[in-house]
Amino acid sequence: MLLPQFAYSTDAEPTKLKIAASTTQIADFAKKIGGDDIVVFSVLGPGADPHTYQPTPGDMKKVSQSDICFENGLHLEGKDWMRTLCTDAKKPVITTTKGVQPLLIESEGHKISDPHAWFSPVNVAKYVNNITQALIEIRPSLKSNFSARAKLFLEELRVLDQWLKELFAQIPPDKRVLITSHDAFNYFCNTYKFNAKYNYLSVAPVGWSTGAEVGAGMTPARRQQVISSIKQFGVKAIFVETSVNPKLVRSIAKDAGVKIGGVLYSDSMGEAGSAGESYLGMMTENALTIVNALK
């Protein structure tokens, strides 16, 4: 559907708005709202890691050709690379998580706002409102188109949210334990009531970021905590993520004697042609993978 990563500068009509999005998710949201009135370029490609990404000269060129930039914010983009790219190109930057009530993670004495807000469809409604507002401000003549598409997408998000709640109700609450590669699933666990013993927060051997920020990365203590949790709660399966090297999770699965339940889309969506190439598809596939492994 969207995001051939460099389809941006090809045959775009001059009247179409050019959008640069930092992640595949944000590019998908923008495309749902902008439709054929915009051309979207995602800096990150499918499977890429936003925490450790290093922008290329090609990214700089495409950002400099855009009308507006959308970033996730909350330091998802390691060292704020998207903001730096767009500021250097003198392009306006919109933080799409504005208005989201962030989950605070305690780590090494610091409180960190979890940036993986898209794992709750209610939060995605905030992304949608921020993107729609920005598009209307930059192209007021297309207000009715942007608003109409946004309303449809918001209804799809509502249906997704209800569908997920009903689907996960099939897993007994004590079996609803989600262990993944890194702490990307806090909003997901909080919304759909996974990991009750951990205050409905994510359990992972790697912190909120795969980069070198405070509270990020893997520590031996976190690794041991995950193995203990698996044994204590009789976890049936743990999960690897598409944007994180699976090696660590595979070694934990081996040590704890538990199976790999499948691969989850997390910090970026799937390749073009896969079910996970859109946000709705990504969430659907993740949910089915989790339910089939834990039920």
Place this chain on the structure above:
Amino acid sequence: MRFLLSTIIWIFFLGGVSFFLQEKNQDNDNHQEKALAQDAQDAQEAQEAQKELIINLQATFEFEKDSFALEVANTDTDNTLPLTLILNGVPITTEQLAIGKSELEGNLESSKLNASIKIVAQLKSKNELFIKTVIPANAQQNHQALRVSIYNNQQLILDRSLWGRPGQTLSESFVFEGIK
């Protein structure tokens, strides 16, 4: 003799064509007169129908702010209210409501059983009211209902119930005739 016969045939032919055209023009004039009279009658009816429309909403659930609402500035509908109303294609804004916004919000928030919305609107012979609201996801019962009663000139003209589950959107377009 042949010339005379030819002349008579021409006279009959031209007379017939002339008669046909005259009749047709008269028909057109009559149609135009009728259309003008109908327009005047419609305008008068519309004037008469521009009276109070009362929409009574009785819900088994609390009206709440919608987490999935479009909230951008300068939109046609008032997204701060948990209710969308569109009458004959025109969104009903708080300015058009006979009661003020705060009173409406008060009605919606304080009573789950009854919200009465009064609108002064120019009705047509056939009207369409679109209504949309959302059942909160945390509503207790499995099934919830919204009863919609529309009164025009104090006469009940529509009484319907919509059913749905928590988290679902209730939306429907009601077609009703204006009271003359």
